Amino acid sequence: MAPFFVLFLLASSLTQGYAQFQPKNEAFISLLITQNGLDFVKELLVNKAISSLVSLRLPNIEKTAKIPVVGNVYMVLSNITIYHIDVPSSHVKPGETGISIIASGVTCNLSMNWYYSYSTWLVPVKISDRGRAEVQVEGMEVGLTLGLENQEGSLKLKLKDCGSNVKDISIKLDGGASWLYQGIVDAFEDKIGSTVENAIAKKLTKGISSLDSYLKSLPREVPVDDHASMNVTFVNDVLFSDSSVGFETNGLFIERKISLPILDLDHKNSKLPILCTNSSKMLGITLDEAVFNSATALYYDAKFMHWIVDQIPDQSLLNTAGWRFIVPQLYKKYPNHDMNLNVSLSSPPVVEISNQKAGATIFADMAIDVLEEDEVIPVACISLVIQGTGLVKIKGNNLVGSIRLNDFQMSLKWSNIGNLRMYLIQPVVWTLIETVFLPYANARLSKGLPLPIIHGFTLQNAEIILSTSRIAVCSDVAFADSNKRFLQFH
Numbered sequence: 001m002a003p004f005f006v007l008f009l010l011a012s013s014l015t016q017g018y019a020q021f022q023p024k025n026e027a028f029i030s031l032l033i034t035q036n037g038l039d040f041v042k043e044l045l046v047n048k049a050i051s052s053l054v055s056l057r058l059p060n061i062e063k064t065a066k067i068p069v070v071g072n073v074y075m076v077l078s079n080i081t082i083y084h085i086d087v088p089s090s091h092v093k094p095g096e097t098g099i100s101i102i103a104s105g106v107t108c109n110l111s112m113n114w115y116y117s118y119s120t121w122l123v124p125v126k127i128s129d130r131g132r133a134e135v136q137v138e139g140m141e142v143g144l145t146l147g148l149e150n151q152e153g154s155l156k157l158k159l160k161d162c163g164s165n166v167k168d169i170s171i172k173l174d175g176g177a178s179w180l181y182q183g184i185v186d187a188f189e190d191k192i193g194s195t196v197e198n199a200i201a202k203k204l205t206k207g208i209s210s211l212d213s214y215l216k217s218l219p220r221e222v223p224v225d226d227h228a229s230m231n232v233t234f235v236n237d238v239l240f241s242d243s244s245v246g247f248e249t250n251g252l253f254i255e256r257k258i259s260l261p262i263l264d265l266d267h268k269n270s271k272l273p274i275l276c277t278n279s280s281k282m283l284g285i286t287l288d289e290a291v292f293n294s295a296t297a298l299y300y301d302a303k304f305m306h307w308i309v310d311q312i313p314d315q316s317l318l319n320t321a322g323w324r325f326i327v328p329q330l331y332k333k334y335p336n337h338d339m340n341l342n343v344s345l346s347s348p349p350v351v352e353i354s355n356q357k358a359g360a361t362i363f364a365d366m367a368i369d370v371l372e373e374d375e376v377i378p379v380a381c382i383s384l385v386i387q388g389t390g391l392v393k394i395k396g397n398n399l400v401g402s403i404r405l406n407d408f409q410m411s412l413k414w415s416n417i418g419n420l421r422m423y424l425i426q427p428v429v430w431t432l433i434e435t436v437f438l439p440y441a442n443a444r445l446s447k448g449l450p451l452p453i454i455h456g457f458t459l460q461n462a463e464i465i466l467s468t469s470r471i472a473v474c475s476d477v478a479f480a481d482s483n484k485r486f487l488q489f490h
């Protein structure tokens with residue numbers, strides 16, 4: 001039942017090359033489920049277990065008992081149905097290799113039919129009677145221990161131990177002879193207790209094993225878009241402390257299908273500490289900046305980062321006439337020609353996270369093309385280094401961002417129209433960055449990066465904390481019961 005932790009599945013992977021030379025350090029996203037998070041999942045689990053037990057039919061119990069004065073009586077309890085369970089208190093605690101859950105003071109109300117028959121030599125006919133009974137099983141304690149481990153990249157949940165004991169049973173009979181009450185108590189007390197215990201153990205075992213198959217079936221890649229996935233393979237051991245359970249996943253972006261280029265991540269990645277400052281949050285997700293850099297490297301490699309700009313807010317800048325005073329020789333050579341800008345990234349953008357800010361440096365070449373009839377004539381190319389500051393937010397279960405311009409440098413890469421006066425061009429380029437490039441980048445960033453969270457759970461009151469080379473998302477979660485496969489006891 002405790003698999004909850006599993007809730008948040010996320011993963012990403014590293015390039016194969018990287019994985020080969022640093023097999024132990026492939027964790028770039030880590031997840032920590034705090035005591036509050038464990039409590040939250042435990043509540044879900046207990047409630048699911050309760051609702052799966054209510055209306056449960058238990059097997060009939062029969063017995064022949066010797067009743068003083070009456071003699072040997074054959075008795076049957078049938079149609080034994082649990083109709084109410086109360087779990088006044090339960091606790092979940094992580095241990096060294098797993099999690100234990102204890103529910104105490106559990107009461108369980110059952111209804112059933114009773115029947116007895118006997119015959120004596122005194123009366124030659126068989127005597128029988130039947131009626132209804134209500135039984136309350138009280139003070140039950142139910143405990144289970146769950147093992148949770150990383151098995152070849154997936155989480156393996158195992159019920160290691162499940163035990164219960166019943167403190168007391170009270171029985172209310174409808175009708176029946178005067179000896180019957182004590183007769184049923186003596187003959188069936190233990191049996192009713194163990195039948196209830198077995199039923200609970202069986203349900204829990206079922207529930208845990210279906211949760212285990214659910215976990216096993218979770219994909220190792222979470223699609224981000226048509227081209228990229230996040231590799232959500234679990235890496236390293238599950239980390240248990242006395243108040244939390246931690247997971248690590250690779251977390252890097254990978255190409256969907258085709259194999260990934262080798263990333264050059266000169267990253268000394270040791271254990272990823274969780275940076276949440278508010279310990280009452282249920283969950284902490286820490287993303288290393290390598291996750292973002294794997295994304296930019298992937299898109300760069302996928303040749304995504306090229307585009308032709310032929311529409312801008314100030315359309316006059318896409319005609320040589322607009323550049324008449326800035327680059328007179330351009331206008332002279334191609335008077336009143338339309339132009340476009342061919343922008344391509346010259347290397348993958350670099351994302352850097354510090355405790356003050358998340359920033360990105362973008363390296364781009366902007367070729368200026370003049371359009372002449374059917375011909376596109378590149379006339380000059382300007383190299384740009386754009387520094388932006390990112391604002392990171394949570395939208396739904398996605399980490400989304402926006403970027404604003406901090407600074408940029410430009411230099412002339414080549415020119416067919418002689419030297420350009422960069423100080424004159426600078427304001428124009430600044431305008432283009434502000435009005436064309438950043439809105440474009442922000443439109444993409446606003447879609448964001450899906451945090452690998454199990455379907456049905458949503459982040460609530462999330463808080464983002466930046467630190468050196470990492471972003472942590474500290475959040476509570478809510479569960480909408482839309483995931484029918486998660487926690488199934490039937």
Ligand SMILES: *[C@@H]1O[C@H](CO)[C@@H](O)[C@H](O)[C@H]1NC(C)=O
Binds near residue numbers: 014015016232233250
């Ligand atoms: C996903 O991550 C795992 C663990 O780091 C790694 O072994 C595997 O090769 C990765 N998958 C891809 C497609 O990169």
Ligand SMILES: *[C@@H]1O[C@H](CO)[C@@H](O)[C@H](O)[C@H]1NC(C)=O
Binds near residue numbers: 079081111112113
């Ligand atoms: C069996 O129990 C259920 C629920 O307590 C009750 O509705 C039903 O009438 C019972 N059936 C018989 C045959 O007594």
Ligand SMILES: *[C@@H]1O[C@H](CO)[C@@H](O)[C@H](O)[C@H]1NC(C)=O
Binds near residue numbers: 084134135136170
């Ligand atoms: C369960 O049984 C106890 C004792 O008979 C009774 O007091 C209690 O009201 C019952 N609960 C429900 C929900 O019927």
Ligand SMILES: *[C@@H]1O[C@H](CO)[C@@H](O)[C@H](O)[C@H]1NC(C)=O
Binds near residue numbers: 278
């Ligand atoms: C910590 O998080 C909890 C739960 O989201 C919230 O109620 C509380 O106000 C937060 N405390 C601080 C100091 O931010």
Ligand SMILES: *[C@@H]1O[C@H](CO)[C@@H](O)[C@H](O)[C@H]1NC(C)=O
Binds near residue numbers: 344
């Ligand atoms: C844009 O520039 C790239 C290289 O910088 C070049 O390969 C590509 O053909 C150009 N596209 C157009 C339409 O000019």
